Amino acid sequence: MQTIDLEDFDKVDLRVGTIIQVENFEKARKPAYKIWVDLGEELGVKKSSAQVTHWYTPERLIGRQVICVCNFKPRQIADFMSEILITGFTAAEGGIILASVERPVPNGSKLH
Known part of the structure; x- marks a missing residue:
């Protein structure tokens, strides 16, 4: 495993936000x-575009707080511009489990 300095970690802007809208992304290569x-x-x-269809329906995502990388360059995915990266972990059974917070915190709060 490669190690990094605290200064490297500080460059990543990780913040919490609340999902307010979800749509199926029909033009994505993967669900x-x-x-x-x-x-x-x-x-x-x-x-953001997120491949989280294995464990989540749009209805289950609305209102959920997630941890996002907010300072990556925007990325064009088909006809959609993804501005943030919603973080998660690969489950043993496959699919992504979203990274979240234990208790509600204000939107925009930084991860320390």
Whole structure:
């Protein structure tokens, strides 16, 4: 495993936000959703493409707080511009389990 300095970690802007809208992403190569996340007053609403269809329906995602990387360059995915990366872990059974918080925190809060 490669090690990094604290300064390297500090460059990654990890924040919590609440999912406010989800749509099926029909043009994605692999099953995915278009997801809009409210990241608070400073960052506003950002969108992401996420391959989380294995464990989550759109209805189960609305209102869920997720941890996002907010300072990656935007990435074009088919006809959709993904502005953030919603983080998660690969489950033993396959699919992605979203990274989240134990208790509700204000949208836009930074991970320390």
